[in-house]
Amino acid sequence: MRQSYRAAALFAALTFGAYATAQEEPGMTRITVTVGETTLAATLDDSPAARNFAAMLPPELTLSDYPGIEKVADLPRAVDTSAAPPSYTPRTGDITIYAPWGNLAIFYKPFEASRGLVRLGAFDDPIDPLIRDGDYPVRIARAD
Numbered sequence: 001m002r003q004s005y006r007a008a009a010l011f012a013a014l015t016f017g018a019y020a021t022a023q024e025e026p027g028m029t030r031i032t033v034t035v036g037e038t039t040l041a042a043t044l045d046d047s048p049a050a051r052n053f054a055a056m057l058p059p060e061l062t063l064s065d066y067p068g069i070e071k072v073a074d075l076p077r078a079v080d081t082s083a084a085p086p087s088y089t090p091r092t093g094d095i096t097i098y099a100p101w102g103n104l105a106i107f108y109k110p111f112e113a114s115r116g117l118v119r120l121g122a123f124d125d126p127i128d129p130l131i132r133d134g135d136y137p138v139r140i141a142r143a144d
Contacts, residue, residue: 027046028043028044028045028046028121029043029044029050029051029054029121029142030042030043030044030142030143031043031044031054031057031121031140031141031142031143032140032141032142032143033123033130033138033139033140034138034139034140034141035063035129035130035136035137035138036129036136038129040123040124040125040127040129040130041123041124041125041143042095042121042122042123042124042125043121043122043124044095044120044121045119045120045121047083047084047119047120048080048082048083048084049079049080049081049083049084049097049118049120050120050121052079052080053079053097053120054142056075056076056077056079057140057141057142058139058140058141058142059075059076059139059140060137060138060139061073061074061075061104061137061138061139061140062074062135062136062137062138063106063130063135063136063137063138064134064135065133066105068109069107069108069109069111070090070105070106070107070108070109070111071105071106071108071130072098072103072104072105072106073103073104073138074102074103074104075097075102075103075104078102079097079099079102079118079120081097081099081118084099084118085118086115086116087113087114087115087116087117088113088114088117088118088119089110089111089112089113089114090105090107090110090111090114090117090119091107091110091122092107092108092109092110092127093107093108093122093123093127094106094107094119094121094122095119095120095121095122095123096117096118096119096120097117097118097120098114098116098117098118099116099117099118100116105117106123106127106130108127108130108131
């Protein structure tokens with residue numbers, strides 16, 4: 001019995017260690033999203049589309065609500081999504097690009113697989129400050 005506890009503890013330590021290492025990969029880009037006086041942490045994936053998006057930072061954007069599921073904003077230029085998978089199933093906190101329209105989409109509710117949706121990264125912090133009525137400005141920048 002004691003050995004099974006040791007095995008479980010070892011498994012948990014190895015699993016957590018692998019997770020912590022994955023969160024600190026050098027190819028991932030830490031960013032901040034500032035809304036009002038609140039700054040949220042997020043991490044961009046190590047993907048061609050995310051790197052292309054990171055190259056345009058720091059844009060000041062206006063977020064607006066799109067059917068009670070996501071916040072969207074027009075970007076200053078298109079993001080190259082040519083190497084991305086054809087579809088993605090978004091989860092709460094995902095930062096994405098909807099390639100057919102070329103806009104940023106931040107999901108505050110999960111949604112179904114959508115053709116043309118490309119994941120860029122996800123928030124590390126809860127996104128409650130983004131869930132508000134009306135259009136409002138945000139600033140997305142590389143974290144210091």
